[in-house]
Amino acid sequence: MKFETIDRISGLIGMLLVATFVLGLAHSISTGFAGFWGGLPFWVISLIVLSLTLYDYWKSTFKGKE
DSSP: OOHHHHHHHHHHHHHHHHHHHHHHHHHHHHHTTTHHHHHHHHHHHHHHHHHHHHHHHHIIIIISOO
């Protein structure tokens, strides 16, 4: 298997693990004691972090191989 394929697969697995952890944490904060409005700032931060993670994955695997 080529190195690029391994890089894409491992990056995707890592990104999915991070996304699962962050979204699960945000869900547990929002449904717990903090409630929706208390957990809303964490949701906003989580979505920004996940979009940065997605952009870095795309840049390192697809765009950066020129």
